Amino acid sequence: MKLIEFKQVSKTYKNGVTALADVSVSIDKGEFVFVIGLTASGKSTFIKMLYREEKPTKGTVIVGGLNVGKIRNRKVYKLRRRIGIVFQDFKLLPKLTVYENVAFALECVGLKEKEIRPKVMEALEHVGLKNKVRSFPGELSGGEQQRVCIARAIVNDPKILICDEPTGNLDPKTSKEIMDVIENINKNLGTTIIMATHDQDIVNRMKKRVLLIKQGILAGDYAKGSYKAG
Amino acid sequence: MKLLRIIRRSIRDGFKSIVRNFGLSFASIMCTTITLILVALSIICAVNVEHATKSIESELSIIVYLKSDLTEEDINNIETDIRSRSAVESLTTKTKDEWKLELEESDEELKTVLDYLGDNPLMNTFVVYVNDVTELKDTAEYIKSITGVETVKYGESMVETVITIFDILEKVVVVIVIALILVTAFLISNTIKLTIFSRRSEIEIMRLVGASNGAIKLPFVVEGFIIGIIGSIIPICITIYGYVILHSRLHGHLFTNVLTLVKPFNFVFYVSIVLLIIGALVGMLGSLKAVRKYLKI
Incomplete structure (x- = not known):
């Protein structure tokens, strides 16, 4: 079952830069996919289209049954509730506690307090942060903050988890721990994972599907790829 | 039910964020307070001028x-x-x-x-x-x-002159009141805009985790409402106490017995209600306008 589909997608920015040219790819349910490429290769644009931070100028992007290019600004939340996003810079609300940050994603959907609590605790358990519920993000290490971000991304039970360089700001040891968390989510919850990364070690070790983007073109799609493949 | 829960949470979050962003909230509240004091003074002047004109006219x-x-x-x-x-x-x-x-x-x-x-x-x-x-x-x-x-x-020609002067004065004061209210709206909404500018990442995150635009706006609107209400407390106290004291000190009239002041009771309450409404409305609309800008991203 295809969860994500790019059909001849091109993106040209207003300043004339072409970030993606004629990219076609599809990703099935439950897959774990790395998206690799140099800075300015179009990798970020590819990822941003998945959560409609960017719209394609040509072609169609379908995510979880929704046509991303056709979603109006006011309706973007419908897409965002079906996916979870993990950011390089965590994007936590500094004035909210760990619990509140994770609960936040459920509150804005309008769930009952009774339903929210067990879901938040479950998500925090998945990332191993159950003992830091009352801390504020500023009191946590980078790795712990990223775990909170992951917990917030999965608390909605999304089918797709989009990770935009989740280990970009972390040291190798912490990166490995984060990757273990993400891999477990893929294995245990069956969540489809799309992850953009620069980290060669991670890609080489995990032996997952790799999409290589080079100068806006999908240059390679390897079933059990490594960074060297590009 | 969903909507009710979102509304209840917005009220809670509005209060919470005032407390947690106290410095910024305080700036907005002070701005509201100062401008509302000016509005209160000009409303009191306007009503008294109108009152004096009417009372002179009725005796003619x-x-x-x-x-x-x-x-x-x-x-x-x-x-x-x-x-x-x-x-x-x-x-x-x-x-x-x-x-x-x-x-x-x-x-x-x-x-x-x-x-x-x-x-x-x-x-x-x-x-x-x-x-x-x-x-x-x-x-x-x-x-x-x-x-x-x-x-x-x-009435001699002098009385006529007095009345024309009062008529002009009345119009001038009304223009000043309206101008002041507009300035208040502008000032408050700008202050709130500044405070929201510092929280644009918060709005961005809300959008990224799937909050609808309405659910994002509501806590900010509640916050603006509360700031407006709190900001109108001091002006209301000044109006009530200040006017009552002024009225009794002057024995109810200005300079001569002809120029009587409006009786303080009920009048000060009406002015207070007007101040409260201006504060709350301007706070809400100011927030709404400021948040909208960041929802377009």
């Missing part, structure tokens, strides 16, 4: 002196003639005997003089009130032209 009347050789019927004809003018609000008759009685009561010496004269030398009169001061002169001129009217007396 035309006194019509009738010739002494008129029959009852002539007097009645003149009365109906005056009453038929559209500008005439009311007309009362004061006969020469009533005048005599009033004069005699007011002064013992006058009584002896009047008694000495024997026949009542005074004239029968009408006291005419007009519904609009600007009609005073024309009405008086008209009445003067009626046969049987000896002479007509009405």
Whole structure:
């Protein structure tokens, strides 16, 4: 079952830069996919289209049954509730506690307090942060903050988890721990994972599907790829 | 139910974020307070000017002196003639005997003089009130032209000047009040915009985790509402206490007995309600306008 589909997608920015040219790819349910490429290769644009931070100028992007290019600004939340996003810079609300940050994603959907609590605790358990519920993000290490971000991304039970360089700001040891968390989510919850990364070690070790983007073109799609493949 | 929960959470979050962003909230509250004090002062001035004008105007009347050789019927004809003018609000008759009685009561010496004269030398009169001061002169001129009217007396030209000045003053003050309210709206919404600017990442995150635009706006609107209400507390206290004290110190009038001040009770409450409404509305609209900008991203 295809969860994500790019059909001849091109993106040209207003300043004339072409970030993606004629990219076609599809990703099935439950897959774990790395998206690799140099800075300015179009990798970020590819990822941003998945959560409609960017719209394609040509072609169609379908995510979880929704046509991303056709979603109006006011309706973007419908897409965002079906996916979870993990950011390089965590994007936590500094004035909210760990619990509140994770609960936040459920509150804005309008769930009952009774339903929210067990879901938040479950998500925090998945990332191993159950003992830091009352801390504020500023009191946590980078790795712990990223775990909170992951917990917030999965608390909605999304089918797709989009990770935009989740280990970009972390040291190798912490990166490995984060990757273990993400891999477990893929294995245990069956969540489809799309992850953009620069980290060669991670890609080489995990032996997952790799999409290589080079100068806006999908240059390679390897079933059990490594960074060297590009 | 979903909607109710979102509303309840927005109220909670609005309060929470005021406490957690206290510095910024305080700046907005102070800005609201200061501008609302100015608004309160100008409203009080405007209402008092209006009140003074009205009270002076209502005391202005035309006194019509009738010739002494008129029959009852002539007097009645003149009365109906005056009453038929559209500008005439009311007309009362004061006969020469009533005048005599009033004069005699007011002064013992006058009584002896009047008694000495024997026949009542005074004239029968009408006291005419007009519904609009600007009609005073024309009405008086008209009445003067009626046969049987000896002479007509009405507010001297000085009173007219005073009234024109007050009329202009009233308009000026109203313009100032409106301008001040607009300035308040602008200032408050700008301050809130500044505070929200510092929280644009918060709005971005809300959007990224799937909050609908309405759910994002609501806590900010609640916050603006609360800031507006808190900001109007000090101006309201100043209005109530300040005006009551001012009124009693001045014994209810300014400079002369003619310029009476509006009675403090109920008036100060009306002003307070107006301040509260201005504060709350401007706070809410200011927040809404400021958040909208960041929802377009």
